Amino acid sequence: MINAIAGLLTGVLSGLGVGGGTLLMVYMITFAGIDQMTARGINLLYFIPASGGSLYFHIKNRFVDFRAAIPAIICGLLSTALSAYAATLLDEELLRRLFGLFLIVVGVREVFKMS
């Protein structure tokens, strides 16, 4: 199935840590005709096997810094829960656009390696 191939290709990117999720979202919404909310849910779930597969190697190769990961995960889970709730109260459109602007700045700095 083509969806599986899309998952495979973006899975490689996700495993590399560069973010296949955005690509997969575009594929799901534009080509597979999946609605946005469902696509988001699938995107989140898809990351489990994609990251799981890659983490075997990352951990084996000792690339994962658990001193960072553990506090980050704990606070991240709390933050995810709070944010998911707050999202229902706030203007998502505005937030999303502000985030988009922020991401562009971050991305440009990464591509051009500015500090």
Added chain:
Amino acid sequence: MHTNSHRGKLSTRTKYAITGAAAGAANGFFGTGGGMLLVPLLIRWSKMDDRRALATSVCIIAPLSLASALVYFLRLDLSILDAVPFLLGGLPGGIIGGYLFKKIPATYLRKLLGVFIIWGGIRSLLP
């Protein structure tokens, strides 16, 4: 590495916690994009090595994604059947990515990440 650094106001562990919280916020609000904040934050703020930052970000996002996924699937009553092909493809994809990871120069990976971040930003700006 010291837990309480004398330089700067925040300890290393606090920085990691805040970094995780930032990623979690993106994850909770938008369902995506958390990883895009993580890597630059880990590299620039916590001074982590490029490659470790990329790998560690995968490790951090995984449980956050799972938590958000559960919320989405339960609240929106989504069918897991729709997700199955992507899951089946994602697993070998992730394995391949994990295997290739150390063979690709970290600078390329960072730039590729940067490109995806820019793209994510542009898509977020559009309606």
